[in-house]
Amino acid sequence: xxxxxxxxxxxxxxxxxxxxxxxxxxxxxxxxxxxxxxxxxxxxxxxxxxxxxxxxxxxxxxxxxxxxxxxxxxxxxxxxxxxxxxxxxxxxxxxxxxxxxxxxxxxxxx
Amino acid sequence: xxxxxxxxxxxxxxxxxxxxxxxxxxxxxxxxxxxxxxxxxxxxxxxxxxxxxxxxxxxxxxxxxxxxxxxxxxxxxxxxxxxxxxxxxxxxxxxxxxxxxxxxxxxxxxxx
Numbered sequence: 001x002x003x004x005x006x007x008x009x010x011x012x013x014x015x016x017x018x019x020x021x022x023x024x025x026x027x028x029x030x031x032x033x034x035x036x037x038x039x040x041x042x043x044x045x046x047x048x049x050x051x052x053x054x055x056x057x058x059x060x061x062x063x064x065x066x067x068x069x070x071x072x073x074x075x076x077x078x079x080x081x082x083x084x085x086x087x088x089x090x091x092x093x094x095x096x097x098x099x100x101x102x103x104x105x106x107x108x109x110x
Numbered sequence: 111x112x113x114x115x116x117x118x119x120x121x122x123x124x125x126x127x128x129x130x131x132x133x134x135x136x137x138x139x140x141x142x143x144x145x146x147x148x149x150x151x152x153x154x155x156x157x158x159x160x161x162x163x164x165x166x167x168x169x170x171x172x173x174x175x176x177x178x179x180x181x182x183x184x185x186x187x188x189x190x191x192x193x194x195x196x197x198x199x200x201x202x203x204x205x206x207x208x209x210x211x212x213x214x215x216x217x218x219x220x221x222x
Binding site: 043095 | 114141143145152153154155158160165166168200202207208210211212213214215216
């Protein structure tokens, strides 16, 4: 599975959009981009995933560049409850395992 | 819809003992995954079960084992416990191998 690179930490003002970047320059054609988040003392929560096209659900939007070497997770109106560690993961789903890096610690401030 | 449930929430053992952790997947999910989250090491993949069979395992010694039952629930067994086994053990389930994994809140295993 391809390696991902994320900034270790980011701040965001409550009510503003949070844009979390992820680089995955070695991604293969059959690999998906997944985003999870982990709030302290809880298990990781699935947010969204995509292959090539941009995706949106009730939680977030995922923007994948045309060359697929990077992506951005967008939380349109961040709240204090969105404070968490956000993980970007690239996988072809074949081995069943998700490889978690260090993620981005997002702090949403009032 | 009930999420992934794990029991017990906390477990305290001493070195050399054996621990059994349990996981009930989301209804309808057939794949179960186990991860270890030790302090400072991040989330590490342990095991994947699908339709009762072990499909893949991570880089862990054989004293980490498990099984999946006909109702798709799963057990993780850790034998000959060592201090460094202290960690949060997370279980996840998915509808199929190509579908998103959904996690429980884990079992906190402490080795004294």
